[in-house]
Amino acid sequence: MGGWGVMEYEFHFVVDGISVDDDEAVGMVHDTFGGLLTYHRGRHFLDIAESGANAIDAAHRIVVRLRKSLPGLRLLRTDPDLVGVSDIAERVERSRQNVQQWVNGERRQDKLPFPDPEGVAGRSPVWRWGDVNAWLAQFGEGDGVHTPTREEALTIDFMLPKWQRTLDDGLPLVHFAAAGAGDGRDREREALQRLLEGTLAFPGVLERIAAIPRTEQQRLTVVCAVLPDRLSSVVARIGHDEVWAVLAYQGAEGELRLQPVGTAKASGAIPVASLGLGPDATVGDLLLVQTNGPDDTPVTPITPVGLD
Template identity: 65%
Template sequence: MEYEFLFVVDGVDVDDDLAVGIIFDEFDGLLTRHRDKHLLDLAESGDGAIDAAHRLVVRLRKELPQLRLERLDPDLVGVSDIAERTGRSRQNVLQWVNGERRTEVGAFPDPEGTAGRSLVWRWAEVNAWLARIGEQVGDPGATRQDALHIDFMLPRWQQSLAEGLPIVRFVHSQEDERTKDRAGVAQLLEGTLSAPGLLDMISAFPRPERQRLTVVCAVLPDRLSAVAERIRADETGVVLAFQGEKNELHLMRVAAREVPGARPVSELGLGDDATVGDLLLVVANGAVQPTTPLALVG
């Protein structure tokens, strides 16, 4: 899915024809100036808003290394703005706001605050509500929660790229009652990535995007097939992260298909129903070195 973002940026200027041209040609984006700040409006596809923003940071760094993303602009809108963007009357919008129409899809979003004497809302939240009544305008934006996460991560992502390191995307092998345990693996790994040489080691797996690294967080009962499903078609390989029986952290380089240098798990006697725990036993028994890339194919 494609997501639309409005970033507050620094390092570029609307009078810089080269930068403006790159933004338009490479990103189909628009750079504008509002009072003392520059705004960058562009869209990107991803598994979610955070993943799309993650991709944008990498692409922008490659094309415009001088540009710095400061934060997301909340794109606050009032009743008149909503009416203009949707092509509806102010009265119609007020009926939505006051719960007089289309209540079957849930209440209209809470306002973000006031501007002067008028209420204002985050456009992304309004547009998400509009999508539920079939009135979505353009691409969706980041939810409030996703926007907070993106704003928090922007400095870290950009600092990693400035240091020549990839920025890491954490995903769960699946979502169920063990989701908190997988999130715990991600938190544990985030706390160790600063260890000297660790990020270089786990990012050594050949992949098209050297500046992005996906880590699939799993628990021992998870099937390897579920892990493979989390590896996108444009990713040669990822890092599988999980904790063992004694809560020790394990990192393995894996691919969803056969690639040069990777050993198929079928050669290790692991079938379609094999789990992460089964893989750990094979490694513990010495059938394969922990540093050997593995292809999760039968």
């Protein structure tokens, strides 16, 4: 079920609804999540790590996990972890002059340019450590910790209120994933995702989709695919900690189809082998089975299918 690169990301959130004086909450953060809750200048901060296909996916996951264990906690935004030249030099154990040469473009000119500063503190420029760390990764340097870049952090900050409102309403967070990439069909998958996002905005639609069998009730992965995509690539996009997802694609007449799919561990799923589909079967092959059945008997589209 691998192949898409799950990585651990570290987050520094500004939070509310929790206090360092609450021993039970502090213990939960440490024991369950391996995190650290601190208080500084009138604000609470949460340092925590989570795995995901990318930083946004990891943030999506940690929001769900935290809500289940600490329902009163609110993640307000990510903290940018701003650093100046001296801070960077200290973290990577280089001289200040060495770092200044990177900033000025006097060294390592054959690589991507040093990231733009986030702003100015006093008279000195400051950068997001996530951006600097990603730049240093080109040379095998940095601290080896994966943190959100500026673009990822802005997306996460924008989505945090929406994610938490959705959970407040008792609905699952939907995570969209593409079944493939770089094969010339990316635009088709992106168009399908936009269609789905618009569809889910209609009243009652998300509730009906949320009723599809799955183990994780507060998170729903929807894999957007085109007919030539292999079913093996679909199951590869199911989260490392999930056994159920929803396959979304457009049928022969352009109609939107939603198919419950699970891994081999999904209880109650019908194995694709029993439908006459082999290891190289595509989404289009599944559509044919749904239309005609393995023995000219149509298979109901919402039948949960288990993918090996």
